[in-house]
Amino acid sequence: MSETVAEVGEFRLIERFTRHFATTPAVVLGPGDDAAVVTAPDGRVVACTDMLVEGNHFRRDWCSAADVGHKAAAANLADIAAMGARPTALLAAVAAPQDLPAEWLEGLASGLAAEAAAVGAAVIGGDTTRGELLTVTVTALGDLEGRDPVLRSGAKPGDVLALAGRIGWAAGGLNVLSRGFRSPGALVGAYRRPQPPYPAGRDAALMGARAMIDVSDGLLADVGHIADDSGVAIDVDTAALPVPEAMRNAAEALGADARGWLLTGGEDHALAAVFPPDVLLPEGWRRIGTVSEGAGVTVDGHRWTGPTGWDHFAKD
Amino acid sequence: MSETVAEVGEFRLIERFTRHFATTPAVVLGPGDDAAVVTAPDGRVVACTDMLVEGNHFRRDWCSAADVGHKAAAANLADIAAMGARPTALLAAVAAPQDLPAEWLEGLASGLAAEAAAVGAAVIGGDTTRGELLTVTVTALGDLEGRDPVLRSGAKPGDVLALAGRIGWAAGGLNVLSRGFRSPGALVGAYRRPQPPYPAGRDAALMGARAMIDVSDGLLADVGHIADDSGVAIDVDTAALPVPEAMRNAAEALGADARGWLLTGGEDHALAAVFPPDVLLPEGWRRIGTVSEGAGVTVDGHRWTGPTGWDHFAKD
Numbered sequence: 001m002s003e004t005v006a007e008v009g010e011f012r013l014i015e016r017f018t019r020h021f022a023t024t025p026a027v028v029l030g031p032g033d034d035a036a037v038v039t040a041p042d043g044r045v046v047a048c049t050d051m052l053v054e055g056n057h058f059r060r061d062w063c064s065a066a067d068v069g070h071k072a073a074a075a076n077l078a079d080i081a082a083m084g085a086r087p088t089a090l091l092a093a094v095a096a097p098q099d100l101p102a103e104w105l106e107g108l109a110s111g112l113a114a115e116a117a118a119v120g121a122a123v124i125g126g127d128t129t130r131g132e133l134l135t136v137t138v139t140a141l142g143d144l145e146g147r148d149p150v151l152r153s154g155a156k157p158g159d160v161l162a163l164a165g166r167i168g169w170a171a172g173g174l175n176v177l178s179r180g181f182r183s184p185g186a187l188v189g190a191y192r193r194p195q196p197p198y199p200a201g202r203d204a205a206l207m208g209a210r211a212m213i214d215v216s217d218g219l220l221a222d223v224g225h226i227a228d229d230s231g232v233a234i235d236v237d238t239a240a241l242p243v244p245e246a247m248r249n250a251a252e253a254l255g256a257d258a259r260g261w262l263l264t265g266g267e268d269h270a271l272a273a274v275f276p277p278d279v280l281l282p283e284g285w286r287r288i289g290t291v292s293e294g295a296g297v298t299v300d301g302h303r304w305t306g307p308t309g310w311d312h313f314a315k316d
Numbered sequence: 317m318s319e320t321v322a323e324v325g326e327f328r329l330i331e332r333f334t335r336h337f338a339t340t341p342a343v344v345l346g347p348g349d350d351a352a353v354v355t356a357p358d359g360r361v362v363a364c365t366d367m368l369v370e371g372n373h374f375r376r377d378w379c380s381a382a383d384v385g386h387k388a389a390a391a392n393l394a395d396i397a398a399m400g401a402r403p404t405a406l407l408a409a410v411a412a413p414q415d416l417p418a419e420w421l422e423g424l425a426s427g428l429a430a431e432a433a434a435v436g437a438a439v440i441g442g443d444t445t446r447g448e449l450l451t452v453t454v455t456a457l458g459d460l461e462g463r464d465p466v467l468r469s470g471a472k473p474g475d476v477l478a479l480a481g482r483i484g485w486a487a488g489g490l491n492v493l494s495r496g497f498r499s500p501g502a503l504v505g506a507y508r509r510p511q512p513p514y515p516a517g518r519d520a521a522l523m524g525a526r527a528m529i530d531v532s533d534g535l536l537a538d539v540g541h542i543a544d545d546s547g548v549a550i551d552v553d554t555a556a557l558p559v560p561e562a563m564r565n566a567a568e569a570l571g572a573d574a575r576g577w578l579l580t581g582g583e584d585h586a587l588a589a590v591f592p593p594d595v596l597l598p599e600g601w602r603r604i605g606t607v608s609e610g611a612g613v614t615v616d617g618h619r620w621t622g623p624t625g626w627d628h629f630a631k632d
Contacts, residue, residue, distance in 0.1 A: 028360055028465075029465055029467070032468075032545075033399070033465070033467050033468055033469075033545075034364060034395040034396075034398040034399055034468075034528075034529060034530050035362045035363055035364035035395045035396055035398070035399045035401070035456070035458070035465075036362070036363055036364065037360050037361070037362050037363075037399070037460070037465050038360065038361055038363065039359060039360050039361075040356030040358075040359055040360055040361045041359060042356075043355060043356055043357060043359060044344055044353050044354065044355050044356055045353070045354055045355075045356045045361045045457065046351045046352070046353050047351055047352055047353075047354065047405070047407055047440065047441060047455070047457060048350060048351035048352065048407070048441055049407040049408070049409045049441065049442060049443050049453070049455055050409065050443050051409040051410070051411055051443050051445050051447070051451070051453060053411050053445060053446065053447035053448075053451075055448070056445065056446050056447060057445070079350040079351045080350075080351055082350040082351070083349070083350055083351045083353070085351070089363070091363055091364070091365040091455060092365070093365045093366065093367040093453045094367070095367055095369050095449075095451055124363065125363060125364055125365065126365060127365050127366050127367050127453075129367050129369060129372065129373070130369065130372050131367070131369035131372060131449060131451060132369075132371070132449060133411075133447060133448060133449035133451070135367070135369075135411055135447060135449070135451050137365070137367060137409045137443075137453035139363070139365055139407060139455040140351070141361065141363060141457075142351070144353070149344075149345055149349070149351075149353050151345070151349050152348075152349055152350070153349075212350075213350060214350050229348075229349075
């Protein structure tokens with residue numbers, strides 16, 4: 001029988017949680033003191049935070065503890081990448097029910113650490129506490145390496161909309177899981193462990209991206225944030241967004257709309273960016289639309305009438 | 317009737333949440349993009365995170381929304397102060413039930429902002445999401461101003477243990493509230509809004525403190541962390557910790573042990589530090605014990621047989 005977090009007790013639990021966290025040269029002081037210390041060579045630090053709640057953002061019967069760690073880390077690391085910054089560190093706070101197996105927390109820690117390590121970052125601190133609803137909050141820090149942050153507000157008429165990374169896969173995977181299936185693995189795996197195109201964020205900043213966003217609420221919703229904040233209209237060209245065959249097959253089998261997954265599904269943590277019209281797009285980026293004067297987002301020149309994305313407080 | 321968070325919807329809610337956040341010269345980019353940016357003039361950034369869960373760390377019938385904001389901010393800002401650093405910024409993530417009044421979230425935001433402003437810091441970002449159990453995670457960032465961080469591990473035999481700030485008041489307040497009373501106000505107010513001695517952390521670092529900790533789990537437990545991490549024994553001298561009259565009266569009325577509140581109550585976020593023996597203690601610090609060779613914490617030379625502090629996973 002696995003011990004529960006209540007049986008292990010807080011101090012031993014913290015030890016079991018933090019021993020999964022490797023260090024990097026940027027870590028001046030890791031977990032174990034009142035706070036951690038990480039280098040900020042640029043003299044500025046980029047920071048964001050994101051909370052995952054069991055039942056709303058993950059289910060323990062759908063995702064392993066390590067999956068949840070990967071997912072929570074990815075959501076934050078992608079936000080740092082979307083500023084054109086290099087992620088340096090994560091902090092993780094967990095509220096755990098007393099009967100949670102302690103090894104679940106260890107799995108979470110290993111997932112957080114592995115996802116951080118994939119971008120050269122480290123988990124430097126955290127908090128574990130009791131809460132009857134399993135909740136994970138991750139904070140990510142990053143370094144701008146001397147560049148300006150790439151905001152949502154810099155798009156100009158005439159610019160080009162581009163995408164890096166995959167979209168629709170996580171939404172498909174969630175759809176598969178919520179119908180009680182466990183395959184196709186390509187979709188389910190994408191939902192469990194998103195693969196944000198981290199280096200594409202920094203590359204876009206280096207190539208002069210004028211606006212950028214992490215696609216976490218769905219392509220149309222997030223491109224809409226760029227349109228709103230920049231005071232421009234953006235048209236998404238679906239000819240540039242073909243539905244992959246595996247996705248189409250899965251959607252057909254489920255009677256679902258693969259194009260809806262592509263356009264409104266979040267959680268793959270793709271990056272959407274706007275570049276000047278004459279840009280040579282960096283590797284991994286493809287042109288998917290255009291920016292013009294006006295307001296709002298259109299799809300192939302028409303108003304989109306389906307849902308645009310995810311409102312975390314919407315009724316079920 | 318006040319609108320609920322579900323009625324307001326996520327995007328308008330974020331707007332209502334973040335409009336309470338003032339800025340400071342250190343804020344390069346505030347809320348509203350994928351991540352925020354704050355200066356880190358030292359080239360390093362101090363970071364910590366702490367999670368408060370309704371029912372375990374606060375109750376809505378005991379604390380106003382603003383109180384919870386003050387409390388959540390204070391817990392983190394005190395950790396930054398305990399490193400000898402100057403707090404610069406907070407991030408706040410909130411999971412809120414759908415029926416939470418939107419104005420509760422606004423009250424939380426105002427409390428976070430006010431507590432941050434009291435130390436010259438700003439709330440730079442956050443996340444609001446749905447969760448059936450109201451949960452607040454705050455992350456704090458700070459600047460070391462060129463100094464080394466003050467760890468828990470630097471105490472040496474012959475050193476002096478000192479305290480800044482109040483202890484026992486929040487524990488008394490919690491005891492009062494949990495018995496169904498609302499006064500005395502000095503205790504209840506201390507529980508609702510701790511008053512950490514923020515500047516004392518930086519002052520201690522400047523005066524050569526060798527070890528420091530935020531007293532959040534109780535004096536004996538937290539001094540125990542210094543003893544363990546430094547490989548020394550620490551004796552707490554209760555003659556230096558007289559029970560204030562208001563606290564003694566309240567404890568007597570409740571049949572409670574005021575000395576227990578002082579020695580094992582957390583959440584006032586006092587600072588405990590160890591200084592070299594010949595130090596002239598900075599203002600606000602008082603000598604409360606001694607460091608010697610050995611291990612563990614004693615009280616007036618004797619082993620403490622009562623509880624030492626708070627284990628967040630302990631059974632009720």
